[in-house]
Amino acid sequence: MPPASETNSQEFEGLFTLYMVIGGAIAVLVLTAIAYAVIRYRHREGRRRSEPRGMKPLEAIWVACVAGLVIVLLVATFRTEERVDAVTDDPAQNIEVLAFQWGWRFTYPGTGITTVGSGARPPTLVVPAGETVRFDLTSRDVIHSFWIPELRFKRDAFPNRTTTFDLVFDPGVSTTARCAEFCGLDHDQMDFQVVSMSPSDFERWLRSHERGQGAP
């Protein structure tokens, strides 16, 4: 299978930077215009109001610029989303995720490896870096959300329903991930750890844990 070109966090950074630059420029422009209007045209005794010319053409130009920026942002968003939401026919690894109040279960199909944890003993999700990992996500009870902040990605877990998505992890990830959808009493304790390793290390990890039980 072809190597995945960009990780999820790289996809996010590129798009986020574009939005921040354009949004920041608009914010500066509008705040400057407000400050200019208030200072330049502040009320003084004896000064008559004027009717500045050319405001209507300026409004047309402004609206055209905003519309142009909307199109730029949407095209960038759609392109990124197409890549982020794509589901390959041939993932390097499948992982089944079950969310429950208030913990997680990760199953590696065909290997007998299952990791469960909750609360003060969060489970660890071990993944290969730089390859496409397929997730099949579901919930045992209420809606949860599978969120890996460092990967800039989340997806909701619904009961009676499996949601499928692909992720590509950066190398050397060792981070805390958590439930993002409020799910009741111990929602704030519903964490898990994520560790990414090179594909060869991951293979070794799989083999050493095959048919073994419990956490790595």
Added chain:
Amino acid sequence: MTTIAPPMPRPGPAEWVLATDHKRTAARIAVAAFAFFIASGVLALLMRSELAQPGLQIVSTDTYNQLFTMHGSGMIYLVITPLALALGLYFVPLQVGAADVVAPRLTAFGFWLYLGGGLTMYSGFLTSTGAGKAGWTAFYPLSGEQASPGPGMDMWIVGVALAVAGMMIVAATILLTLIRQRAPGMDITRLAPFSWSMFFTCAMTVTSFPVLIVAMGLLFADRNLGPIFDTPGGPATYQNLFWFYGHPVVYIMFFPFLGVVADVVATFSRRRLFGYPFLVISLLAFTGLSMSVWAHHMFATGQVNNEYYSLTSTALAIPAGVEYFDVIATMIGGAVLLRTPMLFALGFLSLFLIGGLTGIVVGSPPLDYHVHDTYFVVAHFHYTLFGGSMMGAFAAAYYWFPKVTGVMLREWIGKLQFALLFIGVNLTFFPMFLLGYDGMPRRVADYAPEAGFTGNNRLATIGAYVIALGIAAFIANLVVSLRRREPAGDDPWEGQTLEWATSSPPPRLNFSGLPPIRSYAPLLDLREAREDEG
């Protein structure tokens, strides 16, 4: 012109309860909404105090979950929507030259439904299992019988349905008043900007609120009669119903204050509003889009067409751009007077800008995949709802208090309040953008000391207390100004629209006579005609 009608008698206790005049009903709603604002604000201070440092110090997790549920649902169902509609109920009849609203008794009934609903929601705190604790959105199955047993949740559902039904009735009567009760000469193309904003607000209200009432009814039936949403598609169906109400309501809480700001900016720039027809068309476009953006709250579910809702949501930037241009262009070439209502209007424009631009960020699905359900979103909507709506509400309070009571609010306390709120809002909500980006989810009572969230949380907590000081300054201003009365006269601001053509407060049937109406700004027309003669 002089007003010869007798002033309204000061209301006795019985009149406060029984009177059906639109001004009395509106005042009742505003007073109740302000009381709920204080209550929901106290809940927010408790939350911010708990989050000032890691670990649980003040409340249990279960209590915290009730606090954020009641804070959010209180502010949206019981405070900002009712405040917006109370302004409309009071000032739309005045701005269109009507003697009262259509169906004033039904409108008064709407207030009682709203008050009963609000008290029912809050009464959940008195039950053994506590108040509603499934968030202001009450997503299923968390809000179902199994995950949230107990009467507090049922009372929350019934209370929300009652309050929303009450506000729907009020909006319907304002809309019909705008259509049927306009004075001779007040063509629909001559409505004041605020009245136009209420026209679209009420149109959105009567189309979206019924869906929430249905959703609450189904949720109540699911809990008490038998499963309804318990199917593979049920939870997402509930979300679709909820957000079909839940996104238009965001603009219902925004438009009226944008209308107030447009009136205030024109008045305090001593100029006619620039681009009046464009502003109205942009509001119309905004309203149309508002009914088809709801599922941008559901990007992370994987069960909606993300591209479509991203397209409609991002396109909102275009009418919003028109609105900003028209308001700023009104000041350019004007004579800008920085009185208190104008300060709050400028606060609205600059803070809502931050909320609006970050709204475009969360309207992009790949970006929303990260920031959805985090403090980034909390920061975003507090910039729109506190930085925007509440700043607009205070602009309205300072602008119209003289009309409603006949006395001025103190200018210096108002400026102090503005400074406290402006600093407090930024100090509270800006750090939340960083917290969310760095991985702090919303709706958590605690966070790990090693997560790196402590510093920004502490800033936000300090900011929340600065906001509280600002609100205390407002209450002090109300007390001082009502005790040591500085009479306002009919038109203290050189207003442009019809509410300034009657006494302060207006008489029972509002007007004893009307000036000729040839534009949206009849009083400005008169003033300019006098200047031309002189």
